Amino acid sequence: MCIDRIQPQRLAAYFISLCEIDSPGKKEGKVALYLRQFFSQFPGINIAEDSSGLHTGSDTGNLIITIPGNRPEATPLFFNCHMDVVTPCLGVEVDCTDGVFTSKGDTVLGGDDKGGIAILMELTHILMENDLSFPLVQLIFTTGEEIGLLGAKALDFDLIQAEYGFALDSTGVDNCIIGAPAAVYIHAVITGRAAHAGLNPEDGLNAIALCSEVISSLPLGRISKDTTANIGLIEGGTATNIIPEAVHVKGEIRSHNPDTLVRTITMFKAAFVDISSRHGGRAEVAFPPQYPAMLVSEDSPVVQCVQRAEGVLNRKLEFIVAGGGSDANIFNARGLPTVILGIGMANVHSTAEKIALKDMTRTLEMAVCIVTS
Numbered sequence: 066m067c068i069d070r071i072q073p074q075r076l077a078a079y080f081i082s083l084c085e086i087d088s089p090g091k092k093e094g095k096v097a098l099y100l101r102q103f104f105s106q107f108p109g110i111n112i113a114e115d116s117s118g119l120h121t122g123s124d125t126g127n128l129i130i131t132i133p134g135n136r137p138e139a140t141p142l143f144f145n146c147h148m149d150v151v152t153p154c155l156g157v158e159v160d161c162t163d164g165v166f167t168s169k170g171d172t173v174l175g176g177d178d179k180g181g182i183a184i185l186m187e188l189t190h191i192l193m194e195n196d197l198s199f200p201l202v203q204l205i206f207t208t209g210e211e212i213g214l215l216g217a218k219a220l221d222f223d224l225i226q227a228e229y230g231f232a233l234d235s236t237g238v239d240n241c242i243i244g245a246p247a248a249v250y251i252h253a254v255i256t257g258r259a260a261h262a263g264l265n266p267e268d269g270l271n272a273i274a275l276c277s278e279v280i281s282s283l284p285l286g287r288i289s290k291d292t293t294a295n296i297g298l299i300e301g302g303t304a305t306n307i308i309p310e311a312v313h314v315k316g317e318i319r320s321h322n323p324d325t326l327v328r329t330i331t332m333f334k335a336a337f338v339d340i341s342s343r344h345g346g347r348a349e350v351a352f353p354p355q356y357p358a359m360l361v362s363e364d365s366p367v368v369q370c371v372q373r374a375e376g377v378l379n380r381k382l383e384f385i386v387a388g389g390g391s392d393a394n395i396f397n398a399r400g401l402p403t404v405i406l407g408i409g410m411a412n413v414h415s416t417a418e419k420i421a422l423k424d425m426t427r428t429l430e431m432a433v434c435i436v437t438s
């Protein structure tokens with residue numbers, strides 16, 4: 066068994082180096098350069114960068130690393146991680162206590178998703194330095210995942226030879242996400258009429274009051290077992306003595322069920338338009354798509370691959386339908402079946418983020434088994 070060749074200390078060193086390189090969305094270039102340098106030490110590995118930077122506004126494209134493998138008859142597969150990190154993420158200093166990594170507390174750690182990237186670096190060592198049999202493996206490192214899956218949406222799929230793959234980008238460990246909802250944004254503008262609040266309030270129509278009536282009429286939170294909705298931002302008004310003319314509202318709706326998503330959009334739109342017009346105002350509402358739903362069938366080759374590795378390692382993974390969207394939603398929609406594996410990260414998107422070396426190592430063992438069994 067080759068998992069005993071894993072060097073956890075080398076994995077830890079890569080992880081710390083990665084976390085301490087700044088890489089907010091659209092500024093992943095330094096991480097991309099670090100990865101280029103890393104992969105260029107292995108003869109035979111191909112490093113490609115697509116031209117997605119032109120569309121995403123990032124200082125780098127997505128990186129696609131191709132490890133040729135030595136089983137041409139076997140199905141090529143890929144792993145995916147994103148190079149960007151949520152804010153606050155500048156000047157990360159990593160602390161490691163009892164094998165658990167955290168930031169010093171004023172930034173996120175960036176284990177989301179640099180834990181996954183470090184795992185793939187150590188995976189590459191294992192594949193290249195041991196006498197193993199494995200198929201062509203591609204590593205897809207994307208940009209702008211956290212700010213709208215920008216890199217995945219602009220990925221040059223012509224560079225992908227793999228037929229299915231595994232995103233290393235989820236909390237917990239020993240789990241495999243096979244389903245995730247579709248999501249749309251809510252972008253609304255409610256318009257009333259401006260007037261002086263003290264001199265002629267009779268001539269005004271308060272857009273903030275209209276907005277509050279609309280929002281209080283909407284179901285929010287978990288509105289059914291497969292659907293959630295949120296109003297996350299409102300902005301309106303100009304001064305305390307002016308009846309506000311306009312309010313901008315932003316939110317989102319997510320659903321695993323396409324019919325429920327359409328019905329919820331219709332209901333939300335009606336609430337904005339009907340309530341505003343009943344009072345003599347108006348509302349314009351749009352629902353731009355964020356990402357499509359994904360659901361990978363349990364008998365698909367990508368899930369069977371995970372189940373085979375489960376058997377080899379004698380582990381029991383939990384197969385989950387989750388509530389978040391990620392690059393995997395885009396890959397699935399583009400015909401590349403993709404599941405998401407937990408890498409052990411916790412408290413993500415907060416300065417209390419943490420990840421344990423033993424959980425990264427455990428995920429790496431899974432990845433090695435997926436590739437070699």
Ligand SMILES: [Zn+2]
Pocket residue numbers: 147177178210234
């Ligand atoms: Zn992530």
